[in-house]
Each structure stands twice: as C-alpha cells, then as structure tokens.
Amino acid sequence: MQFSVLTIFPEFFDSFLSCGLMAKALEAGVVSVTRINPRDFATDRHHTVDDRPYGGGPGMVMGLPTLVSALRSLPRPGRMLMLSPAGRPLSQRFAAELAGEEALTLLCGRYEGIDDRMFDLFDITPVSVGDFVLSGGESAAACLMEAVSRLVPGFMGKDASAEEESFASGLLEYPHYTRPExxxxxxxxxxxxxxxxxxxxxxxxxxxxxxxxxxxxxxxxxxxxxxxxxxxxxxLPRARAGRNMHLGLVHGPVVLKDGKVGTVSLTNLDVHDIARVSRTYGLGGFEVVSPLRDQLALAARIVAHWREGPGLAANPDRAEALSLVRLHEGLDAALAAVTADHGREAALVATSAKGPATLSFAAARELIAARPTLVVLGTGHGLADEVLARADGILPPLRPFSDYNHLSVRAAAGILTDRLLGDVL
The missing domain is CATH 1.10.1270.20 (tRNA(m1g37)methyltransferase, domain 2)
Known part of the structure; x- marks a missing residue:
C-alpha cells in the first residue's frame, strides 16, 4: 500500500511513522508513505499556500495553485481522499474497502479549508473520522492510515488478530484479561x-x-x-429501556378540520394498532386521552373484550398488547399515571406534522433514557396549541422536507417509536 500525504506539516508524522507496527510495516515494505509539502510548489518567496476567502469572513483558505501542482506531480496518486468533517464516515467496512487499493493520496486541509474548485479538478472523496473539528487533517490522516494499514496483508503479526477486533464482526469486541488470575x-x-x-x-x-x-x-x-x-x-436491561417511554393518543383538545379546537371520536383501529406498536417496542404503556366519557366507555368495552372476554381466547397476543392501554379523561391524568408508575415526574413530549420543533430526536432519545416520558400524538389535524405550549419539547415532523404530511396517526406512532427506540431493540 502506497500512501501519499499532502500536508504543510510533514514533520507531524515523524513519531507516528517511527514506532509500533507502522514502523515495522514500513521497514518490511508492507506500506510506504511519501509526504508532499504544497509549500514546495509555491512560486513566491514566502511559499504562500493560503489566501483570504472571497465573500469575506474569518480565517484563510488553502489555495489551488500549490495543491494542484503538488497533486499533479504524483506519479501514482491512486484514490484521492480529503480529510474533512463533512466527509464520508470512516468505518471498518470503508477501511477494508480502502485497503484493497494499491495507492491512496490523502489531502490534509488547514485554516478554514480548501478552495472548493479542487473537487471540480480531481475526483476526491471527503472522509471524516468523527463529528468534531480538528485544527488540520494530519491527525485524521494518521488515523485513516493506521485503520487501513492494519487490514493490508502482512501488517499484523497474526491475521486472526484483525479478524477478532472491534467492528470486524460488526459488533464491539469482548473484554480481555491476563495474569494475575x-x-x-x-x-x-x-x-x-x-x-x-x-x-x-x-x-x-x-x-x-x-x-x-x-x-x-x-x-x-x-x-x-x-x-x-x-x-x-x-x-439485557438496556433492551428494556423502552419502558421509560409511554405513547399517548389525544382526542381532545385537538385541531379540527375547520381549524377550530375540539374533540374527535375514538377509533377502534387506532387503539389496536398503537397498542401493538407499544408492546412490540416494550413501552411502559399506551395512554388514551378523551374528555368524552361515552368514548372512554366505548374504548373500555373494546379493551375488555380482548383482555378478559372472548377475544382473550381467540387472540392472546392481541390481549397482551391491549393490556398496555389505559384510559384518561385528560392529559393531566395521563401524566399523573405515568409519574406514579415510575415514581418520578414524567416529561411531556409533543408531536406535530407542521412544526416548529423545539426538541431533536437525538435529544428526545437522551430524555427518554434519563426519565419517564409521555410522547403524545394528536388525532384530527394535530394537537391543539395549548397542549404544544405545555410540552417539555416538540419533536420535528417525521417528514420535515415533504410537501405532504398526512400520515395516519397509527403509521406515525410506529415510525415515531422506531425513530426513538429502534436502536434499543
């Protein structure tokens, strides 16, 4: 494997290339590394490689003349990569893909970045080693070189070592122990x-x-x-983390078709299907809210038929799902029930197909992991403003960039739950 590294700090790699397995691989000829300094291609006496950005703003931008000359001087550039936080994430699978190349050229940016026309002149793949910002691409390039080199035949003393390491099977590695016992x-x-x-x-x-x-x-x-x-x-305990989350289906106050605030009728399918979602994802419960007592009585009869009546014998799986259903006349009662279940005050997270959002899905996942949370969906045309105003956060629409946001509440409940808990199994 031939690495060509374009960097204005070639000395950065001195220690990295002179110790450990990397040094042994270089000595054995398994890998080779050439460092190219773009300053060597500058034509002015100051060896300038950067300039002020067009449009103004802080910092400097690495210019094209020296970088282009440096790249064109390479007899065998191979696949060209630029280390950038905006690039393709470096994974074990991607490293294995790169290890199959004969040569790689790594561009190490500095300052505010590189003139973007570089991508019009060369076929360059941006690569990111993580969601953070570094002062330059050198440390990221070293990370990439080691990840790729370890997968080149002959680099590891025992090839099985690479096969058993973290990510080799797609999972993290098991813990290790040695003497003393x-x-x-x-x-x-x-x-x-x-x-x-x-x-x-x-x-x-x-x-x-x-x-x-x-x-x-x-x-x-x-x-x-x-x-x-x-x-x-x-x-495993973590697989049951979904119990912190309860789904709530609010029938009032919600927005009606004419834009007014009121209450809509309860639907048998909603109760069944959202209960099944709740059971599948191991939720703490499914809270059905309606201020209409006759609607709650209807829901109670539906639930009783499956939990205690003829439906139990006919379909015990459905009974298991509907065992999570609780009926409440108002949102306060639902929140109080969730709080009582967990012995801690429950958070209220609202959903809206229109926005604006105040809570990202990532932040909501952290909230659910930390405390009991009631995530409420609205029937009709969505939750009323008074419900949104009291929520601890409002989630983004499931399809924020779509011009059609009219999922059924049953479909929305399934997608929403998977987005919040899907990686918890």
Missing part, C-alpha cells in the same frame, strides 16, 4: 479459565453483544443476529 480482589471470569473452547466462545459472543448494546446499539442495524443472539440481547 486475581488482582486486588478482582478475579478473571471463570469461563475463561475453564479450558472449554465452546464455553469461552459463547461467553465472548455474549459479552460482545452486551457491550455493543450498552455503548453502540446503532451497530445492530448492520449485523445479522442469530436467534440465540437475539434471545440473549432481549434479556
């Missing part, structure tokens, strides 16, 4: 001392699943789990 009262897990290879493999797999769920549950999106894996994860 007991240190300051802390023993090595007995499974690792058993000598039973199948038991050790099972223990490691379970710890890998456990660690991934606790620290990076999003990784499960790209991993095919066996039935045994799924059964194990379902039993």
């Amino acid at each position: 007991v240190f300051e009262g802390l023993p090595v897990p007995p499974e690792l001392l058993s000598g039973h290879h199948a038991a050790i493999a099972a223990w490691r797999r379970q710890r890998s699943l456990e660690t991934t769920l606790a620290r990076r549950p999003d990784l499960f999106d790209a991993v095919a789990l066996s039935r045994e894996d799924a059964a194990f994860v379902r039993g």
Whole structure:
C-alpha cells in the first residue's frame, strides 16, 4: 500500500511513522508513505499556500495553485481522499474497502479549508473520522492510515488478530484479561479459565453483544443476529429501556378540520394498532386521552373484550398488547399515571406534522433514557396549541422536507417509536 500525504506539516508524522507496527510495516515494505509539502510548489518567496476567502469572513483558505501542482506531480496518486468533517464516515467496512487499493493520496486541509474548485479538478472523496473539528487533517490522516494499514496483508503479526477486533464482526469486541488470575480482589471470569473452547466462545459472543448494546446499539442495524443472539440481547436491561417511554393518543383538545379546537371520536383501529406498536417496542404503556366519557366507555368495552372476554381466547397476543392501554379523561391524568408508575415526574413530549420543533430526536432519545416520558400524538389535524405550549419539547415532523404530511396517526406512532427506540431493540 502506497500512501501519499499532502500536508504543510510533514514533520507531524515523524513519531507516528517511527514506532509500533507502522514502523515495522514500513521497514518490511508492507506500506510506504511519501509526504508532499504544497509549500514546495509555491512560486513566491514566502511559499504562500493560503489566501483570504472571497465573500469575506474569518480565517484563510488553502489555495489551488500549490495543491494542484503538488497533486499533479504524483506519479501514482491512486484514490484521492480529503480529510474533512463533512466527509464520508470512516468505518471498518470503508477501511477494508480502502485497503484493497494499491495507492491512496490523502489531502490534509488547514485554516478554514480548501478552495472548493479542487473537487471540480480531481475526483476526491471527503472522509471524516468523527463529528468534531480538528485544527488540520494530519491527525485524521494518521488515523485513516493506521485503520487501513492494519487490514493490508502482512501488517499484523497474526491475521486472526484483525479478524477478532472491534467492528470486524460488526459488533464491539469482548473484554480481555491476563495474569494475575486475581488482582486486588478482582478475579478473571471463570469461563475463561475453564479450558472449554465452546464455553469461552459463547461467553465472548455474549459479552460482545452486551457491550455493543450498552455503548453502540446503532451497530445492530448492520449485523445479522442469530436467534440465540437475539434471545440473549432481549434479556439485557438496556433492551428494556423502552419502558421509560409511554405513547399517548389525544382526542381532545385537538385541531379540527375547520381549524377550530375540539374533540374527535375514538377509533377502534387506532387503539389496536398503537397498542401493538407499544408492546412490540416494550413501552411502559399506551395512554388514551378523551374528555368524552361515552368514548372512554366505548374504548373500555373494546379493551375488555380482548383482555378478559372472548377475544382473550381467540387472540392472546392481541390481549397482551391491549393490556398496555389505559384510559384518561385528560392529559393531566395521563401524566399523573405515568409519574406514579415510575415514581418520578414524567416529561411531556409533543408531536406535530407542521412544526416548529423545539426538541431533536437525538435529544428526545437522551430524555427518554434519563426519565419517564409521555410522547403524545394528536388525532384530527394535530394537537391543539395549548397542549404544544405545555410540552417539555416538540419533536420535528417525521417528514420535515415533504410537501405532504398526512400520515395516519397509527403509521406515525410506529415510525415515531422506531425513530426513538429502534436502536434499543
């Protein structure tokens, strides 16, 4: 693997390339690294590589003349990459893809960035090593070089080491232990001392699943789990985190078709389908709110038919879902019930297909992880302003850039719940 690194600080890489496996790989010829300083291609006596940005603003921008000359001087540039927080995320899969190249050229930006016309002149892929800003691309380039080099044949002393590391299977790696067997009262897990290879493999797999769920549950999106894996994860405490969340379906006060505020009728399908969503995602409960007592009585008969009546024998799964349904005359009663369930004051999160949003989905996930939360959806044409005004936050529309936001409340409940809890399994 040939790396060509364009940087105005070539000395940055001295330590990185002179120690550890990287130094051994260079010595063995497994990888080679050439550092090119764009200043060497400047034509003025100050070796200028930057200039003021058009349109004004702070900082300087790396200019085209020196960078273009530097790139065109390379006899074998290979695939060109620029380290940038706006780039494609560097993952293990992407690193493996890059490891299949014969040569890579890495552009290390500085200042406010690089003149964007560079992308018109060359086929360059921006790459990000994380959602943060660095002073330049050098440390990101070092990160990329190591991630890619480790996957080049001959780099690792034992190829199996790379195969068993974090992300190699799509999951985080299991914990490791070595001598002494007991240190300051802390023993090595007995499974690792058993000598039973199948038991050790099972223990490691379970710890890998456990660690991934606790620290990076999003990784499960790209991993095919066996039935045994799924059964194990379902039993972990984090997999039951959805119990902090309750769905609420408000029938009044809501916005009516004519724009006025009032109450709409309860729908049998809404109760059934949102209850099934709630059970599927392990929610704490499904709170149905209507100020009309005859509507609540109707809902009570529907629920009783499936939980206690003939429906229980005919479809026990439906009974299990409807066991989560509770009926309330007002939102205050629903909030009080959720608070009583958890022994802590519940947060109220509202939804709206129109906006404006005051709470991102990421922030809502953090809120649900930290405290009991009632997430309410409105029937009719959405929750009334008085409900939105009292909420601790309003979520963005599910399709904020669409010109058609008219999902059924049942569909919205399913999509919303998955967006908030999907990575918790």
